[in-house]
Amino acid sequence: MEPVSPLKPAEPRDRKLSIHVVTWNVASAAPPVDLDSLLQLDSQDPNLDMYVIGLQEMSCGIMSLLSDTAFEDPWSSFFMDVLSPLSFIKGNKGGVNICLRLYGYYVSIINCHLPPHLANNDQRLEHFDWILEMQNFEEPDIPNILDHDLIVWFGDMNFRIEDFGLHFVREAVKSQSYSDLWEKDQLSIAKRCNTLLREFQEGPLLFPPTYKFDKNSNSYDTSEKKRKPAWTDRILWRLKRQPHTDSCTPRLPAPGFSLSLRSYVSHMMYTISDHKPVTGTFDLELKPLVSVPLITLKPEALWAVENAMLINYSLTQDFPSSPWDWIGLYKVGLRHINDYVSYVWVRDNQVSISDGLNQVYINMSDIPETEDQFLLCYYSNSLRSVVGISNPFKIHAFLEEDPLGEVQPQM
Incomplete structure (x- = not known):
C-alpha cells in the first residue's frame, strides 16, 4: 500500500x-x-x-x-x-x-x-x-x-x-x-x-x-x-x-x-x-465530492451559574452563513426539525471567533436533569436544511458536584 x-x-x-x-x-x-x-x-x-x-x-x-x-x-x-x-x-x-x-x-x-x-x-x-x-x-x-x-x-x-x-x-x-x-x-x-x-x-x-x-x-x-x-x-x-x-x-x-x-x-x-x-x-x-461537513458541532460544558451550555462549532470557508441560522438542542429520537428543546441564534449569542472556531451559549434553564440523550443540530436558513449534527450526549454528563455541594462544570 x-x-x-x-x-x-x-x-x-x-x-x-x-x-x-x-x-x-x-x-x-x-x-x-x-x-x-x-x-x-x-x-x-x-x-x-x-x-x-x-x-x-x-x-x-x-x-x-x-x-x-x-x-x-x-x-x-x-x-x-x-x-x-x-x-x-x-x-x-x-x-x-x-x-x-x-x-x-x-x-x-x-x-x-x-x-x-x-x-x-x-x-x-x-x-x-x-x-x-x-x-x-x-x-x-x-x-x-x-x-x-x-x-x-x-x-x-x-x-x-x-x-x-x-x-x-x-x-x-x-x-x-x-x-x-x-x-x-x-x-x-x-x-x-x-x-x-x-x-x-x-x-x-x-x-x-x-x-x-x-x-x-x-x-x-x-x-x-x-x-x-x-x-x-x-x-x-x-x-x-x-x-x-x-x-x-x-x-x-x-x-x-x-x-x-x-x-x-x-x-x-x-x-x-x-x-x-x-x-x-x-x-x-x-465517491464523496465533499469530504468535510459544512458544520461541525461539539457541546463543551454546562455552566450551572449561567444556565447555559457552551457550543463550539466550525464551518467550511464556502459555507453561506446567515444571521438567521440557528442551533437547536434536541432529544435523540426527534420527529421533526421543530421538535427542539431549546435553540439559539448563532449571531445573537456568539461569544468568540478564532481560527475558524465559533462559540455560542444556549439557554439550559428549562431543561431538567434527565437520563435522555441529546444532540445539537445546526439549521441553515440559506440552504433551508440541517447542515450539522453533533454526536449524542447526556446533559448530566457535563455536571459534577464539589465537596461543598456546588455544581461545577466538568473540564
Whole structure:
C-alpha cells in the first residue's frame, strides 16, 4: 500500500447508502395498524439509511386540512411514530419535488399522480414533460431538474394495459404470465418511443398489477365498471449522463456515482385501498465530492451559574452563513426539525471567533436533569436544511458536584 503523505489529505472513502422508496395511493383511507413489512422493519437487518415515502389521494376534507394545520396529518404522524425511534427525521419540505445534496451530489425526488383512465395516455405523457419543464432552480450548477445527478420519480402514474381484454389480462395475472402484458403496458411503450422517458430506468415488473382492487380484499375490481388490472404505481430513476464531444459515443453516468436496485415489489397484504403499495430498495454508491461537513458541532460544558451550555462549532470557508441560522438542542429520537428543546441564534449569542472556531451559549434553564440523550443540530436558513449534527450526549454528563455541594462544570 502506498503511504499517505502528511502534506496530502487522504482521498475520501467511497460511501454506500441504502434508500427505501415507497409509493402508495391510499384512496383517502386511514393508516393501517401495522406497516412493518412495507418499511422492511420485519427484516432482521434492514440496513437502510433513508426512507422516501410518497402517498397519493390522502384525505383532503376541511377537517383534515384544519387538522394538518394545527397538528400533523395522520399518515405522517403514523410513519414518524415508527421511524423516529430509529433516528429517522421528517424534513419540512412540501409539494411534489424535493431536492437535496448528498456528499456534494444533487438528488431530485418526485412524487406524482398523473391523469387516470385508459384513453388519457397522451395527457399522462404531457404531464410528464410539463413537470420536467416547470422545475427550474436558482443554483447555477442545476438550472434544470435534468441537471441533477440522480432523479427518483415515483407515484400513481396511472399507465394502463392496452389492447388486451379484461379476461385475457386477468388470466395472465392469475398464471403469472406477466411478460405477455409488458409489451402492451403504456409506460413501457412510451419508453420505447420517447427519447427523454427512455433515460429513466425501472426494475422488472415481477409482481401483480397493483390496480384496481376491491377494498379490504385481494380481488380485482368486481364492480360494474370491472376495470382491467394495471401497473399504475411505479418507481423510476435516472442517472445524469456525462456529455461526449463525439456524438457516436454513448453517454455514461457520472464517475464514482452509481445506483443499483436491490428489490422492486408490491405488498399484497395491505388492503385498505384499491391500490397496492410498491417499494423499491436501492443501493447508492458514491465517491464523496465533499469530504468535510459544512458544520461541525461539539457541546463543551454546562455552566450551572449561567444556565447555559457552551457550543463550539466550525464551518467550511464556502459555507453561506446567515444571521438567521440557528442551533437547536434536541432529544435523540426527534420527529421533526421543530421538535427542539431549546435553540439559539448563532449571531445573537456568539461569544468568540478564532481560527475558524465559533462559540455560542444556549439557554439550559428549562431543561431538567434527565437520563435522555441529546444532540445539537445546526439549521441553515440559506440552504433551508440541517447542515450539522453533533454526536449524542447526556446533559448530566457535563455536571459534577464539589465537596461543598456546588455544581461545577466538568473540564
